[in-house]
Amino acid sequence: MILSVDGVSKSFGSLKAVNNVSFEIKKGRICGFLGPNGAGKTTLIRMIMDIYTPDQGRVTLAPDLTDHDRKNQIGYLPEVRGLYTKAKVRETLLYFARLKGLSKQKSVEHTDFFLERLHMQDVANQKIEKLSKGNQQKIQVIAAMVAKPPLLILDEPFSGLDPVNIKMVSDLITELCAEGVSIVLSTHQMNQAETFCHDILLFNKGTLILSGEMGAVIEQFSGNVLMLETSDEIPPSPLYRLIGREGKVSRIELAEDITVQALLHWLVWSGVDTHSLQPYRVPLSDIFIQEVSRHETR
Numbered sequence: 036m037i038l039s040v041d042g043v044s045k046s047f048g049s050l051k052a053v054n055n056v057s058f059e060i061k062k063g064r065i066c067g068f069l070g071p072n073g074a075g076k077t078t079l080i081r082m083i084m085d086i087y088t089p090d091q092g093r094v095t096l097a098p099d100l101t102d103h104d105r106k107n108q109i110g111y112l113p114e115v116r117g118l119y120t121k122a123k124v125r126e127t128l129l130y131f132a133r134l135k136g137l138s139k140q141k142s143v144e145h146t147d148f149f150l151e152r153l154h155m156q157d158v159a160n161q162k163i164e165k166l167s168k169g170n171q172q173k174i175q176v177i178a179a180m181v182a183k184p185p186l187l188i189l190d191e192p193f194s195g196l197d198p199v200n201i202k203m204v205s206d207l208i209t210e211l212c213a214e215g216v217s218i219v220l221s222t223h224q225m226n227q228a229e230t231f232c233h234d235i236l237l238f239n240k241g242t243l244i245l246s247g248e249m250g251a252v253i254e255q256f257s258g259n260v261l262m263l264e265t266s267d268e269i270p271p272s273p274l275y276r277l278i279g280r281e282g283k284v285s286r287i288e289l290a291e292d293i294t295v296q297a298l299l300h301w302l303v304w305s306g307v308d309t310h311s312l313q314p315y316r317v318p319l320s321d322i323f324i325q326e327v328s329r330h331e332t333r
């Protein structure tokens with residue numbers, strides 16, 4: 036565990052923006068903060084960053100990180116970007132690295148490493164205001180990670196980036212994670228979250244409504260559903276329920292107690308010309324919509 040949030044709440048007037056939320060961020064993993072607009076993600080992040088004080092509850096960093104200088108232990112890419120745009124790219128990054136306590140030499144090393152990794156060496160001596168929106172975003176991302184802190188909180192790191200830059204930034208995030216950096220990623224892009232978050236926390240109206248390891252969550256929501264590719268339409272069978280068919284692929288739900296092996300035997304026995312059979316993975320965006328709607332109608 037690198038960060039623990041215990042029973043944290045925060046209200047603005049009569050609005051409960053965050054309501055009794057508890058979770059832990061595990062070391063060396065990427066955790067997706069998901070939820071519709073106004074779910075309370077930013078308010079929660081601001082409490083983690085000590086920008087807001089919780090009305091109730093506690094935010095604690097791992098005991099091996101000193102809690103009194105929490106801001107130095109966490110790299111933060113805020114939702115509202117705020118770089119001094121008249122300053123030059125490299126100077127700004129060196130400044131951020133020094134601000135986080137890095138030595139002069141380390142600041143130079145880290146700054147040049149990240150500029151190179153995100154293909155920004157050519158603009159290193161330009162003023163930030165001269166950069167394109169995407170390049171300004173990449174500088175913001177580097178500013179958050181330049182000190183390689185043990186915990187990184189990135190609010191919409193892909194916003195305004197084209198697919199090539201999204202890949203470049205996501206590769207960098209994955210690489211930092213492999214080096215042991217823990218990452219909290221707040222995003223509305225479910226496909227991005229699904230590709231590379233290890234764990235997810237789904238919020239709605241200030242409440243944590245779903246949490247867990249990504250694979251386990253997807254598996255739980257995918258149920259006993261399979262994708263069966265056949266030449267022709269499949270015959271009805273007590274072994275499964277046909278959910279739908281698109282092209283040559285039928286989506287079927289196995290009946291209770293029926294194994295995949297039993298299905299395969301039956302397909303052969305029935306002479307069904309089977310090309311492939313694989314588990315169905317429900318997209319994270321479907322889980323998001325389903326769970327948020329379920330919570331809304333309660």
Ligand SMILES: Nc1ncnc2c1ncn2[C@@H]1O[C@H](COP(=O)(O)OP(=O)(O)OP(=O)(O)O)[C@@H](O)[C@H]1O
Pocket residue numbers: 047050052070071072073074075076077078079114
């Ligand atoms: N400083 C504030 N004063 C009053 N209300 C606020 C303040 N900050 C946030 N809120 C309200 O608290 C709720 C949660 O907002 P928050 O920005 O934390 O949500 P979010 O999940 O980050 O949303 P988004 O995905 O749109 O960024 C919203 O209803 C918002 O209007």
